[in-house]
Amino acid sequence: MAKDKSIFTxxxxxxxxxxxxxxxxxxxxxxxxxxxSSEPAATKNRFGSVxxxxxxxxxxxxxxxxDAADFERHPTGIDELDRVLGGGMVEGGVVLIGGDPGxxxxxxxxxxxxxxxxxxxNTLYVTGEESGAQVAMRSRRLGLPDSQVPVLPEIQLEKILxxxxxxxxxxxxxDSIQTVYSDQLTSAPGSVAQVRECAAHLTxxxxxxxxxxxxxxxxxxxxxxxxxxxxxxxxxxVLYFEGDTHSNFRLVRAIKNRFGAVNEIGVxxxxxxxxxxxxxxxxxxxxxxxxxxxxxxxxxxLEGTRPLLVEIQALVDxxxxxxxxxxxxxxxxxxxxxxxxxxxxxxxxxxxQDVFVNAVGGVRISEPAxxxxxxxxxxxxxxxKALPKGFIAFGEVGLAGEVRPAPRGQDRxxxxxxxxxxxxxxxxxxxxxxxxxSFEGLTIYPVERIEEAMQVVRGLD
Numbered sequence: 001m002a003k004d005k006s007i008f009t010x011x012x013x014x015x016x017x018x019x020x021x022x023x024x025x026x027x028x029x030x031x032x033x034x035x036x037s038s039e040p041a042a043t044k045n046r047f048g049s050v051x052x053x054x055x056x057x058x059x060x061x062x063x064x065x066x067d068a069a070d071f072e073r074h075p076t077g078i079d080e081l082d083r084v085l086g087g088g089m090v091e092g093g094v095v096l097i098g099g100d101p102g103x104x105x106x107x108x109x110x111x112x113x114x115x116x117x118x119x120x121x122n123t124l125y126v127t128g129e130e131s132g133a134q135v136a137m138r139s140r141r142l143g144l145p146d147s148q149v150p151v152l153p154e155i156q157l158e159k160i161l162x163x164x165x166x167x168x169x170x171x172x173x174x175d176s177i178q179t180v181y182s183d184q185l186t187s188a189p190g191s192v193a194q195v196r197e198c199a200a201h202l203t204x205x206x207x208x209x210x211x212x213x214x215x216x217x218x219x220x221x222x223x224x225x226x227x228x229x230x231x232x233x234x235x236x237x238v239l240y241f242e243g244d245t246h247s248n249f250r251l252v253r254a255i256k257n258r259f260g261a262v263n264e265i266g267v268x269x270x271x272x273x274x275x276x277x278x279x280x281x282x283x284x285x286x287x288x289x290x291x292x293x294x295x296x297x298x299x300x301x302l303e304g305t306r307p308l309l310v311e312i313q314a315l316v317d318x319x320x321x322x323x324x325x326x327x328x329x330x331x332x333x334x335x336x337x338x339x340x341x342x343x344x345x346x347x348x349x350x351x352x353q354d355v356f357v358n359a360v361g362g363v364r365i366s367e368p369a370x371x372x373x374x375x376x377x378x379x380x381x382x383x384x385k386a387l388p389k390g391f392i393a394f395g396e397v398g399l400a401g402e403v404r405p406a407p408r409g410q411d412r413x414x415x416x417x418x419x420x421x422x423x424x425x426x427x428x429x430x431x432x433x434x435x436x437x438s439f440e441g442l443t444i445y446p447v448e449r450i451e452e453a454m455q456v457v458r459g460l461d
């Protein structure tokens with residue numbers, strides 16, 4: 001059969017060209033032509049249109065008349081991974097997992113697919129970056145010497161699709177999508193056109209056959225998934241591996257999940273036998289001090305549905321004519337704003353001081369509920385006095401100095417009480433009822449403004 005011709009489509013206006021040109025002939029935009037396949041009629045008649053629907057055609061019905069049965073899930077046996085996925089792998093779902101090289105993507109997936117194979121599910125591991133012998137060596141290093149997972153070392157899309165159709169596995173791992181190429185395109189594996197077309201074909205196969213497909217994706221030096229952004233829109237779930245390769249701990253974060261909560265995280269520890277789930281992740285985000293130290297404040301943050309205790313550390317030191325503002329794990333611009341609020345409404349000036357703020361354990365905190373803990377840690381470091389032992393704080397601080405409530409404040413306080421914390425400074429709207437026995441042993445100070453919080457802390461010294 002003759003090879004299909006390629007067409008080049010402009011990402012700005014949608015215009016097409018028979019060959020690549022630096023400038024789009026339709027809208028005159030530069031470097032916007034992306035290669036795609038022009039499918040011949042013979043291919044359409046045999047396999048169906050490229051743009052065929054992912055679901056069978058059905059009549060139009062109101063939402064109330066559509067049967068909304070829950071999706072069947074297959075737990076992997078790795079509790080932290082199942083938590084991020086929303087309970088397990090969904091039949092016909094497509095999962096995209098990305099992360100830095102060597103962070104543990106292939107290790108975790110090999111452990112998960114081996115557990116599913118042992119539970120009786122038909123699986124397939126497609127490797128494009130390693131040979132079958134290399135995968136077998138990793139399996140033995142992980143303590144899985146008698147693994148029965150079928151391995152296919154292949155990068156050609158058409159052969160992979162043929163194997164999926166012949167074997168009909170319940171779950172298939174594609175490691176990685178950047179190595180897969182289609183004969184329909186002339187561009188090299190890993191190009192934008194190849195990644196987009198191969199992912200589209202694999203997604204269509206998953207929806208039509210019910211096979212769960214997990215795609216491993218490379219990341220750029222900025223940490224984003226390599227390839228077209230449409231790749232993340234195309235799949236059902238997007239997971240990111242986070243963590244320092246020099247640390248033993250890894251975080252798997254759900255950025256998108258059509259079958260579960262987003263921003264859910266799973267915490268893993270890297271061991272000689274692979275990745276092991278951490279049942280109490282709050283322990284790794286808290287420094288082990290024998291006695292309280294200045295510049296340290298513990299807060300309760302929410303990661304998806306899970307409350308986590310994280311220690312915020314601040315160091316205030318004398319600076320030069322242009323003092324530095326540096327934050328790790330927190331928004332730097334928000335730090336500058338909080339310092340201005342601290343000066344205006346609490347009378348704490350750091351204009352000639354270097355201020356460094358760090359979230360312990362490599363966790364990234366994006367929610368504004370960390371504001372109060374950051375300001376108390378900065379004040380503690382500036383005064384040189386430690387906060388009381390067993391002290392926590394959380395709450396959003398506005399530009400007018402008000403302390404706003406944080407979502408699910410009761411759950412945060414229950415997590416702190418469960419772990420033995422004694423004193424909490426929280427927004428007034430998050431204060432529980434006086435007769436609630438869920439917070440026994442935890443003394444709660446509700447505040448409405450940042451200056452009230454500072455007065456409470458000074459009274460606890």
